[in-house]
Every structure is written in C-alpha cells, then in structure tokens.
Amino acid sequence: MNKERSNLKEQLNKELNHLHFLGQQKVLNHIHNKSWKQRIKLFMNKEIELPILPVSTVFLLLFLSFATKSIILDDGLGRNKEKILIEAGGNVYWKEELLKVESKDEES
Amino acid sequence: MHLVNRIKQIDEKAINDIMEQYGDYLLRTAVLLLKDYQEAEEAVQDTFIIAYQKMEQLDDPKKLKSWLTAIMINQCRARFRKWSWKHVFPSFDIINSQKDDLNQTHDDLLIGADTKQNMVDAIQQLDYKYREVITLYYFNEYKITEIAVQLDTKENTVKSRLKRGRLLLKDLLKKKEDVG
Numbered sequence: 001m002n003k004e005r006s007n008l009k010e011q012l013n014k015e016l017n018h019l020h021f022l023g024q025q026k027v028l029n030h031i032h033n034k035s036w037k038q039r040i041k042l043f044m045n046k047e048i049e050l051p052i053l054p055v056s057t058v059f060l061l062l063f064l065s066f067a068t069k070s071i072i073l074d075d076g077l078g079r080n081k082e083k084i085l086i087e088a089g090g091n092v093y094w095k096e097e098l099l100k101v102e103s104k105d106e107e108s
Numbered sequence: 109m110h111l112v113n114r115i116k117q118i119d120e121k122a123i124n125d126i127m128e129q130y131g132d133y134l135l136r137t138a139v140l141l142l143k144d145y146q147e148a149e150e151a152v153q154d155t156f157i158i159a160y161q162k163m164e165q166l167d168d169p170k171k172l173k174s175w176l177t178a179i180m181i182n183q184c185r186a187r188f189r190k191w192s193w194k195h196v197f198p199s200f201d202i203i204n205s206q207k208d209d210l211n212q213t214h215d216d217l218l219i220g221a222d223t224k225q226n227m228v229d230a231i232q233q234l235d236y237k238y239r240e241v242i243t244l245y246y247f248n249e250y251k252i253t254e255i256a257v258q259l260d261t262k263e264n265t266v267k268s269r270l271k272r273g274r275l276l277l278k279d280l281l282k283k284k285e286d287v288g
C-alpha cells in the first residue's frame with residue numbers, strides 16, 4: 001500500500017512539476033489596492049489626539065462671539081423693546097398695533 | 109521570525125515568501141481538483157489573499173501549510189460548483205474565454221511539453237468527491253484522519269470514497285492502457 005502510494009506520488013510529481021504559480025503580482029496588487037470600504041474603515045479607526053485646552057478655548061470664543069453678536073442685533077432692531085398697552089374706545093390695544101391700523105386708515 | 113508572525117506585522121515580503129514556498133504545491137493540487145489551469149491559478153490567488161486577510165486566525169504557525177490547503181480546498185469547491193453551473197448556462201464571457209483559450213493559454217503547459225499525463229488525466233476524470241479524496245491522499249499525502257478534518261466529514265466516508273476512487277482510477281488507467 002505504502003509503495004503504491006509513494007509510486008503514485010512520484011508519478012504525479014513528474015506529471016505536474018512543469019506547473020508553476022505565476023500569480024504573485026496579482027495577489028500583491030490586490031493586497032495594495034484596498035477597497036473604499038476598507039479605506040473608510042481604516043480612516044474611522046484612526047487614532048487622533050485633540051489638545052483639550054486650545055480646542056475648548058476656540059469653542060468658548062466662538063460661543064461668546066455668537067452670543068454678543070445676537071445681543072447687539074437685538075438692541076439694534078429693538079425687538080426687545082417693551083410693548084405698551086393703551087385704551088381706546090373702552091378696549092385695550094397694543095400701542096404699536098393701533099398705530100399701524102391708524103396709519104392704514106389715514107392712507108385709505 | 110516565522111512567516112506567519114511576519115505577516116501579522118504586515119510584512120509584505122512575508123506573503124511573497126509564502127507564495128514562493130507554497131504556490132506551486134497549491135497550484136498543482138488545484139489543477140488536479142479543477143482540471144483547468146486558469147481556474148486553478150485564480151483559486152490559489154484567492155487563497156493567498158484570504159490567508160493574508162485572515163492571518164490573525166491562525167494560532168499555530170506550524171499549521172500554515174494545512175491551513176492554506178484548507179482555504180484552497182474551499183476555494184476549489186466553490187469554483188467547482190460555479191463551474192458546473194457555467195456549463196449548464198454558458199454566458200458570453202465563457203464563450204469569449206473559450207475562444208481565447210483556443211488561441212494560446214496555459215492549458216498548453218498541461219497538455220504539452222511531451223509529458224505523459226496519464227495519472228493526472230485519470231484523476232481528473234473521477235467525480236469530484238473521489239477526485240478530492242484521491243488527491244489529498246496520494247498527492248498531498250494526508251492521513252485519512254486529516255482528510256476527514258479537512259473535508260469536515262467522517263473517517264468512514266473518506267475510507268469508502270478512497271476505496272471506490274481507487275477502483276475507478278484503476279479501471280480508467282486500464283482502459284487507457286488498452287487504448288494505448
């Protein structure tokens with residue numbers, strides 16, 4: 001049995017020994033050309049270090065600049081002015097609204 | 109440092125060394141199983157790519173050869189199934205590739221060079237299940253227990269396939285002799 005086995009192995013080696021694997025370069029190319037999915041995964045897994053002090057300072061400055069800008073805008077447009085209630089003909093109106101209606105009436 | 113450890117450390121020269129060391133062996137096995145040089149080479153290429161990607165899963169570097177063989181066997185099985193379907197419904201790609209094959213391909217390597225291909229031809233004529241067992245037993249020199257592990261089947265199944273395969277092989281070789 002063992003002799004039969006070794007003879008057959010020898011015969012197969014003889015018949016197949018002219019065959020050589022020639023696809024090394026294709027394998028290497030495939031390994032180098034990573035897919036988009038792999039690239040994204042690599043990017044997402046990348047470790048980055050953020051210095052806490054400079055980053056938090058930048059965020060704080062941005063927040064403050066937006067906050068002060070909105071306060072200045074509010075003042076400029078007078079959105080926060082107090083509304084005045086007035087009485088006319090036994091009814092109570094917002095002064096601003098009443099003036100608008102009166103001006104419209106005058107125009108017509 | 110062992111090749112496996114070098115690959116785990118993404119040493120690309122290591123995969124080259126592995127291809128150098130096991131490429132021919134895997135290709136020859138794949139040719140016996142698939143009967144087609146082109147398909148066999150692609151199966152071996154995919155084997156190395158998978159091995160590179162999954163090298164972390166190989167715990168014992170000493171088992172590298174049998175691990176590569178297992179991957180290659182799975183690749184050949186998958187291709188054999190696809191191969192069968194391709195022949196039932198041949199697509200334009202196959203027709204074109206067959207035309208190309210007529211011009212000049214690696215098949216010439218198999219048939220040519222004045223080498224007697226009696227044994228290879230006979231093994232390739234066996235049904236896949238017998239071809240697989242005969243190849244692993246005689247060419248790869250695996251033990252029956254090892255073949256059972258590789259093919260994820262029972263030892264008795266391997267033994268009976270080996271017995272039947274051997275008889276079929278003898279018949280085929282006898283017929284060849286009679287014709288010759």
